[in-house]
Amino acid sequence: MSSDALSIWSRNAAYWDEFLGEGNEFQLQLIMPATDRLLAIQPGMRVLDMACGNGNYSRRMATSGASVVAFDGAAPFIERARERTAQANLQIDYHVIDATDEAAIRSLGENSFDAVVCSFAMMDFEPITPALRAVHDLLKAGGHFVFSLPHPCFNSNNTVKTAELAEVKGHLVHTYGVKVTRYRTPFQDLAAGLLHQQEPHPLYHRPLELIFKLAFEAGFIMDGFEEPSFPVGPRIKNVFTWAKRPEIPPAVVIRLRRA
Numbered sequence: 668m669s670s671d672a673l674s675i676w677s678r679n680a681a682y683w684d685e686f687l688g689e690g691n692e693f694q695l696q697l698i699m700p701a702t703d704r705l706l707a708i709q710p711g712m713r714v715l716d717m718a719c720g721n722g723n724y725s726r727r728m729a730t731s732g733a734s735v736v737a738f739d740g741a742a743p744f745i746e747r748a749r750e751r752t753a754q755a756n757l758q759i760d761y762h763v764i765d766a767t768d769e770a771a772i773r774s775l776g777e778n779s780f781d782a783v784v785c786s787f788a789m790m791d792f793e794p795i796t797p798a799l800r801a802v803h804d805l806l807k808a809g810g811h812f813v814f815s816l817p818h819p820c821f822n823s824n825n826t827v828k829t830a831e832l833a834e835v836k837g838h839l840v841h842t843y844g845v846k847v848t849r850y851r852t853p854f855q856d857l858a859a860g861l862l863h864q865q866e867p868h869p870l871y872h873r874p875l876e877l878i879f880k881l882a883f884e885a886g887f888i889m890d891g892f893e894e895p896s897f898p899v900g901p902r903i904k905n906v907f908t909w910a911k912r913p914e915i916p917p918a919v920v921i922r923l924r925r926a
């Protein structure tokens with residue numbers, strides 16, 4: 668991972684923290700519930716949150732009774748995470764670690780976690796194999812790694828949102844979709860993760876076939892998969908929101924298991 672990317676994340680951290688707080692609509696309605704279902708946190712579980720950002724999902728797991736370790740590669744995110752966690756009167760063990768540094772991840776303790784989670788961050792790592800290999804070995808046998816990504820088929824950097832209006836047999840019909848022109852070949856691009864984010868950050872598009880290939884090579888099997896989408900929004904004016912596209916999932920949430 669280039670230190671440039673983590674410098675960009677460090678400069679964007681304060682804005683991200685203020686924008687997201689304990690979760691925006693996308694996280695609270697789509698990502699967190701699907702991740703909760705696949706992780707099935709039980710009190711006392713030891714869990715790692717990789718690339719935790721401001722720690723909002725780490726706190727959600729701690730509130731459910733898990734013992735949480737969390738890291739991010741950008742120190743300002745970890746400062747924000749620690750402040751918010753202290754304010755919430757929770758205990759979480761935070762670290763600054765680059766997720767492309769396999770040895771640093773392994774130092775958190777092999778065979779010691781019941782589960783590892785990584786929400787909307789692996790598209791920011793290049794390569795992802797060091798994290799997959801290390802996470803596999805951090806888990807106890809049978810432990811789960813649950814990670815979410817922008818859906819590589821529908822919500823990647825090349826995707827164009829479409830809004831069409833047609834007259835069909837005397838009725839005006841609105842259709843909201845996406846146009847996809849690149850999928851199979853991995854590519855790097857710059858991304859604006861949030862509206863009005865100051866600096867774009869590097870993003871790595873990978874087709875699902877490649878993500879699963881690398882996960883299987885690291886020793887995982889896949890035993891859970893969700894494609895969450897918003898329910899139909901009756902009176903939403905913004906034609907570019909995902910809520911106008913209930914048939915098109917903007918995210919995948921994948922559960923891998925250490926065999």
Ligand SMILES: C[S@@+](CC[C@H](N)C(=O)[O-])C[C@H]1O[C@@H](n2cnc3c(N)ncnc32)[C@H](O)[C@@H]1O
Pocket residue numbers: 668672673676677687717718719720721723724738739740741744764765766767785786787788791792793860
């Ligand atoms: C899209 S944010 C998601 C943060 C958090 N998981 C969430 O769901 O709100 C991506 C996060 O990945 C972190 N990140 C990017 N590259 C990283 C790397 N190589 N090692 C560790 N963290 C990294 C960024 O600092 C940022 O906090």
